[in-house]
Amino acid sequence: MSKRNTTALIILDGWGHREEADSNAILAAKTPNMDRMWASYPHALISGSGEDVGLPHGQMGNSEVGHMNLGAGRVVYQDLTRIAKAIRDGEFQQNPELVKSIDAAVANGKAVHLLGLLSPGGVHSHEDHINAMVEMAAARGAKEVYVHAFLDGRDMPPRSARPSLEKTDAVLHDLGVGRIASIIGRYYAMDRDKRWDRVELAWDLLTAGKGEYAAQTAAEGLDAAYARDENDEFVKPTIIVPHGGEPAYIRDGDSVIFMNFRADRARQLAGVIANKDFDGFALKQRPELASFVMLTRYADDIPAPSAFPPAELVNTLGEYMEKMQKTQLRIAETEKYAHVTFFFSGGREEPWTGEHRILVNSPKVATYDLQPEMSAPEVTDKLICAIESGQYDLIICNYANGDMVGHTGDFAAAVQAAECVDTCVGRVVEALQAAGGQCLITADHGNAEQMMDNSTGQAHTAHTCELVPLIYAGPRDLKLNDGVLSDIAPTLLTLMDLPQPEEMTGKSLIG
Template identity: 35%
Template structure:
């Protein structure tokens, strides 16, 4: 819709008087759940938030930050900071995550994008490797999306394809891996009948191979790297179905913790290690358990484990997994095209805005809030302040982070009377919560509450 076809004019708010500054405070990672000793918000002293809730119970609302409320396909889909701030800033719901992938695959748009063109450059001489969770659970990946991608890639010139499977048993029933591998093998057989050299190259259980998160255990990623890139694993099989069945017979084995394996030919040589000139796609749409592998595949300067070999590949994610790190730099499905965000409406209506957070969430109250758009809409109407995050430490070491500094900047902006909207993000609950350190997260929750107090009660 062109700008001439609609009005930027906003109607006056029925209750908020003109001239009042509106503060939008995102307490990242903050939520409500049953009280217990692991509920850090409940355990922490949070007098400011408690008083806001008790002071206006009729106006206290819970806002959903996952599932269909932020454009994800089902209520089982976990939200994240990026989609949450997209939705908050846009004031509308846009397709995100798996839904975005479904639309791109259904329309064929995925094969016209820059990401696919980038990996396609390798199709003549190299192999296309697909790495991800083999599951129909719909949390991290979906089998039907992989099937469509295999079909589409082969129709668009991929002559040699290797799939590196990660078995699930967490989002789906344990033991279902055998059926998934059989289905995939059947699809690959049909591709081979059409002249495409397509087969499974390696595998392993998701919690033991590749899919670690939050840099908890790089050994998990290394086991995957050894099998997928180096073609080395403690178990070698000529058939993936046989591999999964046999490895499940090991005492206490299950799909989640299946040992890594590689598929070899009759001479015992791995059929699909990743080498120079190959293309690699990680086909999970959910980010949290793909970021670590993305770093290993993309970063020249990498010291988390000895990669032994760092192949010169063209790598793309199904989506971009980390908008802040711009990781990976290439991806098959672009973020949604979000237009006419609240920030743009505000400048068109002469409403002055101030946005502030520390580095780890600064992009969320600016870039993501503004619909994945860098910079100002109108520098004369907006001021963005970034407070540098503590570099080189995990956030549980300094759980108070920069909450006080953010709060003071916001308070000063409010008192300056220069701004009509002041928006900030207090990252403590999210960033410290991700570390899994209970004591530190309790400190973090109190720090966020203290920051709210500085903004409104002092």
Template identity: 35%
Template structure:
């Protein structure tokens, strides 16, 4: 049985539209990446749209990317499920929704809806908010707590998303905007509670109050060089603060960046009137609309059932991705599985720390991988530093990854481990310019390299993320599940 290591370079795509930006990944001081890209027989994987179970043309993301890699098949994602329910007039028939409406009508209390503005579809989808507002009875007062993006969309795009929303609710006298927060505050996932607290205080009306209209507030922030991700939380006096007895509904469908805010609200107000689009965490006792589909016969499950060992390593920022999402969206540790969490460095943004925890991750890999049959490792640099829009910092982060990849190739050759290198989605390969930085994911394909005994092996020219797990199983000499895609190995 052959041992295999899978390295996932988060946010590391192939850019042919603006090839001058390839210097970020293929410059002379990236000898390992330059050699890998120069090899004519590597595979290009689709990592966006329908190929990862989301809307055609939409950017992929870390959650759907790792889920698809680990599942070995395309799994229909929540965005499509919610679209179908709203489009087919089925959402308002969900028992949780009818119960919520009944309570609000009977009690006369208010509904507070929170979530990320925008249409990139990574964490939320603004048309879902419109769909909810259409089916909420007009006698129920609705107050919106909106999070501006700037990571998965351009850094000043939220003013356009906000204007579209304002136009949509112009004839809905029962709907008002109560607060706005940059996602830096509202959607932290690394236990920076001081950030969450600011957004939470805005929802509770315990923060600076403004009599400006929301559009003016955003435009003034832009004038002050504060862009969407970092918009200071603000409460608008024309709205209403969340209070006991009110209903709180978080409409993000992706869990990782919605968990902390929901936890603090549930802790302070109880779970009875807390609703979320999906179940964000195991111990959540509130109601949620979309039930999790069970993804069976994942790579991790198959390896475990064969009595083999597996190791999952990532830093805090991406730990859920190599564990929960890689294992089919289930918070489960399979028999024979060991998970190693490396702490992410505590910095405000990763342009201040572009190498992140890459050295610490490799140290854990080097110490442990030879003792496991399968190892998966995530390096977050390309995505997390790419999101900052800082070209120099992103270049530094990729230079560090190039060094790590060189060490990993040598380590695997020395320990008779077959090495696979790929990515979950694109990001750092398109950075824009210092004057107009690009901070979002991309729809670009991602590379896939198979390295054996230190040499790159030719694989099929094209595929998708769903082809990775079957490839690993074939190398290990294990039969793939019947519902998995095909291997990328050549006959």
């Protein structure tokens, strides 16, 4: 079998580009190989955070999002950003599942119930989505819109629910269409460990108006909870009934829309609502709904539509290699193996035809500052064997050290990690050059270049929003332009002399 010309993508996880030397483990490290290549090889800077990777403005990147964008060759909008963008663009208001659900209730003079975590946390939900949903329901003629507010206190400070309740109250009041009908801590409504006694309390609140407490307004209910020393997360089920009013709970013929976008803590309650054969606890009542919609798909076994089903990523780099009848290798140690396989393939577990995988076990240590080199030397040995075999058209490799050791906050260990990775990259590039191959070296996000939080004086253990390097090592005489992570796959295709599929909207950075 004739040897293939190998093109490789070497991902230095957590290796950000920051020119300030203070608390910068990458600049403090002796990195002769990266220094030499940056000085004399084509290079550029790449954004791996915020809107450039489909996250909200100013949000640091992460490995899952980074590898998804690297492999997709297009910006992959995360649910939070995707829904916010749909609201901005007017698509949300035309969403077919949401429209159907509201219209079903309106046609029968019934209520629309919105359930969800009322919080600006942006982890499981966002209050802006709930408020936009209230406005949409009112615009479509709903006269009764009831918000059942799950309170946060976990992704937000423990007692921070008041502004969120006030904001939603104001939206409802201005539109004159309904009210906040109940409040309950996420501890009950968003359990994910099959503690059905908690979920049952939420169910009875939502479907029978049965709470441990009652209040005339959401603010009063919250004050009473704080007086009982319950933080937001643990607020006991409280029904909100204005003076002289009736409880507003889910009844036959109503529509229910669950406004969380993250699945793991919405799945159980959604399953109780949608699965007729649910038997986790005895249901005292089960309303016959006109409609139940999940904002995103929480689980395949919940028989209900979702307004924003997962985006199908067609022609990711891996799939396109299969179509082009090319061979590919994915290689990493345990900590980043899912990233070069599942996430790089756009959320697909199975290998593509012609795809091989090498998993190197990460060392069994309590924390990686105890072994900063991790399994990088072994990854390198196996990678060099693969290069020398001439079997692969494309190789995707991840070095985990910068990120995993950066997370420990140990500066000296992060320096050692960077030095180890530099040595490994030097060996890999040498092997590629000897085999007539070429590579791009980049990172998915920053970390080890900022090891101290200057505002607190504490160790900085999180990712950063810094740009990351991009270096070309190979025989071609070319120039690289700055770009974003989703431009890397199109750039690799240019290097491999392959056309770019239309689904990839990133651009090749070869000038």
